[in-house]
Amino acid sequence: WNSFFDMGSGNTANLILKYHEQDNNSYSQLTKSQFQQGGRKFDPYPSTPALGSNGKLSSYYELAQNPFQTFTGVLNTQFKLADNLALSVIPYYFWGNGSGVNSSSYALNRGSNQNGVFDLSNLPTAAAYNADGSSTTGVYYRPSRTQTWRPGITTKLNWDVNDEHSVQVGYWYERARQLQTQPFIRLKSNGKPESIWPDSDYMVDANGNEIQGRDRYTVTPAQKVWAQDTWYFAPDWTLIGGLAYMNVKREGTNHGSLTERPEERDQTYNKLLPNVGLKYQLDERDQLFYSLSRNMRVPQNYVLYDQGAGSINSKPETSWNHELGWRFTDQDMTLAATLFYMKFKDRQVSSRDINGDFADINAGAVDNSGLELEWSGLLPNHFNYYTSYTYTRAKQKDDLTVFNNGAAIELPTSGKQFANVPKNMLAANIGYDDGSYYGTFGGKVTSKLYGDLTNDESIPGRTIFNLGAGIYLPVDKKIVKDATLRLNVDNLFDKKYLDGVYTTKTNAGTYSGFRDGDPAYIVGVERTVTVSLEANF
Template sequence: MKLNPIFAMFLAAGLGGWTVAALAEDSVDVGDVNVTGQTLGNGQMVKEEAPKARSTVTKEALEKMAPTGNAIDKLKYTPGVNVSSDDSTGLSGFNFTMRGMSSDQVGVSLDGIPVNDSGNYNLYPNLLGDPENLGEVFATQGSSEIDAPHIGSSGGNIGLVTLRPEKDFGVFGKQTIGSNNLRKTFVRLNTGEYMGLSNYISASHTEGDKWRGEGVLRADKVTLNSLFDDHEGNTLNAIINYHQQDNYNYSNPSKAQYKTYGRDFDYLDSPSYNSNGKIRTGTGTTVNGVTRGTGYSVLMRNPFENVTASLTGRFQLRDDVLLTVAPYYYWANGGSFSNFTGPYSLNRTTGNAGGNYDLSNLATSAQYNADGTANGGLYYRPSITETWRPGINTSIKWDINDEHTFSTGYWYERARQRQSQPYIRLTESGKPVDISPGYDDGNAVVDANGNVIQGRNQFTVTPAQKLFAQDVWSVTPDLSLTAGIAYDYSERQGNNKGSLTAKKEKRNQTYHEFLPSFSAAYQVNAENQAFYNLTRNMRTPPNYVLYNKGDSLSLKPELSWNQELGWRFATEDVALSATLFYLQFKDRQVSSYNVTEGDYEMLNVGTVINKGVELELSGLLPHDFNYYASYTYTESEQQDDLLYRGVNLPTEGKTVAGVPRDMFNASLGWDNGRYYSNIVGKYVGKQYGDMTNDESITDFAVADLNLGVHLPVNKNLMKAATIRLSVTNLFDKDYLSGVKSTQFSAVDYDPRSTNSTKSDPYYTIGEERTVSVSFEGSF
């Protein structure tokens, strides 16, 4: 039976129970939460006092969602945020928008470490840590924090905060099992506090099958957290996170492919072969005129390894002066292969436009075709990125008097990034001999002079710095004004070391802007607060501009002005917030294909205006029931037409691709302190796949169910024990959840048909009904 999306939404809101979280001050949880009663918002809504829109998901809410989702997945019910993930493991790819801004326009940090890619600002789940170790996740939907360590944040900020060590010795363990052979084991050991020093170390292993197609998802994580507190206002907190994964990618269909193949669409299970026994490349399998491709699962790998380390020192220099010094280091190495047309070919006659290699040691295409092997001349060519990223954040906060608090600080970072594409040999069955090759790996193909042949060979250095100053003026006990200014300066230093398609060349560019901010908060009475916020944000162009053809290097930074007018109401039983927002950003950056140059370039596609309203409500009901709801209305409108491939595309007045106009979340729950249940319904409106709004995916509604029981325990043996059950997509809705790859136009606007503007958008398939059960205990 097919359910109308809106009917299903209200049905979801009316079934089952849920739990909600406490009106608490904006702070970090410092230990495991033992639920003893009802709280507002299931941890989805806390009492925010910042004079700007901000939403916080607390530890309680994190625990009561699906146990394996990553930190961004946990924001899926938050106002303004639309998340679409390949699956619920938290290990695979995802996209999100926030107030109409894409994920690469939003700055994300983990304990003060920026975790967006330093080159293109993409965000990857492997950098988000174990959700069991998170104390909270917060989002400032339109404004970057003035001290946030980002150069690519024109559309807001997301922060992940790690739990602090507990003061008592203890062990926390959690075992999760679920659909598609999902298994996750998590253990955390707290040493307790001794002479001001407390620590924990945690380790986890997650493994499961892809829910569609062949392949597995596998990850290991280790976290070390040490806190020294002299109990006189001085602390040192060191956090180290290690992650290693070996994942298989999902394939994302076009709308036509989804219509033909359904939600089971993915890469081929094994290679297909030509009549002469060679592994096939090219367009591949076609059904009803729709191509499935020749990419096969064993090639579609995504190995990755990374380490993040931070040391945050807070020193109370005087009763009224606090100094914070926070150096950090980020290292990551890995890459992905997801070529829809199968393995890459390489032979003596392969295009060598860069002139960097002598390919005379390779056979010709004809010789490879006649060599009697299935894989002759065919290779695994992953896109590998290795990043080294040291930085430091410093700030001083001075309580000048009862009316003024002044803060100033400085951030510096020097990111280095090497991006390569070596050709790796295949076995007879089509498997790569090495899925994690180094820059000059012995398994990579070399030319006649012994040089590793690269499809891409770039080294980027990005020094970045920010200086800020801010004053908070308490004009009256009820009225506070905050004014600040930041100066953001960054460089892009690019060294194209030469590849098959590019000559050796060095380029560089600098970007700098003043970013002012102003906000006001007025406490009308004990229950009501009003606020206004005005913030300027900036996004430095990605490192692509150093290597693309055309005039990419002169691209201007993306600048935005964010305005918010909000109201908050809170009592012991009800909390309500409403925010009007108007966000204008100009010089929007989009990657395009330059027909004349035969390569990609970055385009300035003009101005975009995002405006709308965010509503959030939570409260308590009689007999241990409670509720939570949020609604977002967003108009995200392009203000200019776009010249693409010599054709003027009618994009003025059109909606930005991937941005739904309406989003609604509704939750109803029950919690008596021992048992809890909650059901959450989510409705997402229509999303366009292209900038001309010629193709879209329909609206949808899904529901998730969560149940749990806190078991009675012998306190001499255990501190606490809980069993939790989660079901995502409860009604097994078959749907497309989001836009994975936006295109300029899904139809051809070239009347001469010499330069087609048509390209198919690609989408994320919503995961089928998935069940997980977790058993956890504290000792």
């Protein structure tokens, strides 16, 4: 739903509402050897229930469920307070509810209470379950469920002080809440879970408490305040300077589970984030520019609950970002060339574990440098084109120290390309749009990328083509402002490929007797055809 309201005198409101629900199995994330063995059709999940040595169901693809619901609401309001003063107020809300898990079942019996959080006297013993002759008792579907609530608001005040200065001040606030649980759901006699949405049919202890393999509640209030001045200090020169302060607090409550004791922990992250930019207009079509900014990325909330040494003190990732470039613009064509240099400190490697939960690695200092080229424009007879090229050298600056059975091992990561960052990317697209119909055809070339920090394993590059077409439907403009019927074909030629790293490893090779294991990769989608109808009100 996209609704726009013009209140007159420069005051507008735009309401956007989106809801999405999926009810499907988890996609398999494959190792390189699995993909080479069976391609995208390789399925590590058994198609029929697999039984363990005790006669109980141990693995079944019907347990690899990935249901999810999301809702997003954004209200973008713009108010003209005076000829030189404008206020923007944008409240928003995001809600997510879903779970993901692999194909394994999880045992639960009277002896499962490792931390004394639950009273499991209402459950039979493992021996009693094993002797009952059923393959589905005593083992359960245990999804990793995540529920997220994220209300927030962004406000900006733009003040054109005079012909030389334009000032913006702003404030952003969000209070995110996240509940992460692992309930136990009974299995039917055919091995399927009684419910894939864990709102009912879950197991409780003798006191009626819902039994959890994980039960964590995180509140993350975050805020950012900033001020920026744009100074037109000469006819062809513009200087932009700003300063922001960002503060993020994570408050974690571990309610306790079969493996964890109840505990509360919190951590706060804050930084001053300056930015500066300079633009020089050579002539009507050519512009030179430079920008420098500092950014911060806070660790994931799991650091509040990880009992590993120093987890609670994990540092936020910070970076200084430099861009130097040239931009050419005329009526029918735009050209741009940009050199970039990003200096990271405490670079985070984001990956996911087998349950889809984030797990980060601090890779230390990393320098990204490279070049971006863009060329786009209009052709005769309603045709258009776009092409871009990016070269990125993501160089790790430190050797990484890992621990194996208490022994420190130094991995040779210094000088290596950062994982999941291709050096070369090239994209090109040709399109047609006459106001009644449109069409696009394009492709993207991506070079190889590494799945680990020591660069012992990589996946090859790929070239993927996509096709799109659409019709702008005639509407009365009174209730429906515009409507478009769209057809998209992704991966037009059905290329079989790995699309990126899902689980990054420190080292896929062996060093001093230690190997972190095989990286897991996202399997590229097969040829996919989608038809959609979009309308604005």
